[in-house]
Amino acid sequence: MIDIEKLTQAELDRADQEHHTPTAGAMISHVVANLWLHQLKIEQATLFVKKCGVSLFLTQAGPEWQAKEADFIHRLNQTLADEGDLVPTTSHQILEYTMLKESLGNKFKPARDQLFDLIQDFDTQLMFITRAIELAQKEHHYAQAALLVELYGWQKAQIRRGQTILGHNVNEGLASAEEDDDED
Structure with missing residues (x-):
């Protein structure tokens, strides 16, 4: 007989340990959680942004x-399973692992602010993606690393697209640009 409670507790214990170590799998769980919540935020923005040039961009780019x-x-979940890593499969895990912030009030913000919030979320995600790449390479999880590099490139391109619509320099107002300045 399968002891579901015992298996569940074992997985929770393993997840806790891996998030404190951290491992590539644990860091990818953060990436997945951020992507999941970001999809909701995109949905909110595309539904509630007020009509202007930014809304046209979001109705096209959002979906x-x-x-x-x-x-x-x-694809990331598949690589987690392929490596025997834990896959976040509950909303509780997603909400625990995400580092993005959501707010019901975002839908009432001006369109430019809603778009910039999504761009800042892409930027926040890059921090977790780069850390996950490093850990995946260190652990010889090359398929995970390759997919994360692809995600990194795609997100950088979306940051540029959004910043262009806003008339911003590609790094304007982003935390990663501020971190780069701190290193100088």
Whole structure:
């Protein structure tokens, strides 16, 4: 007889240990959680942004972003399973692992602010993606590393697209640009 409670507790214990170590699998869980929540935020923005040039961009780019992020979630989860890593499969895990912030009030913000919030989320995700790449390479999880590099490139391109619509320099107002300045 399968002891579901014992298996569940073992997985929770393993997840806790791996998130404190951290491992590539644990860091990819953060990436997956961020992508999942980001899809919701994109949905909110595309539904509630007020009519202007930014809304046209979001109604075109938003569904594309959601589809691409859903694809990355599926592919990342596959690589987690392929390596015997833990796969986040509950909303509780997603909410625990995400580092993105959501708010019901975002839908009332001006369109430019809603788009910039999504761009900042792409930027926040890069921090987890780069750390996951390093860990995957260190652990010889090359398929995970390759997929994460692909995700990194795609997100950088989306940051540029969004910043262009806003008339910003590609790194304007982003945390990663501030971190780069701190290193000088």
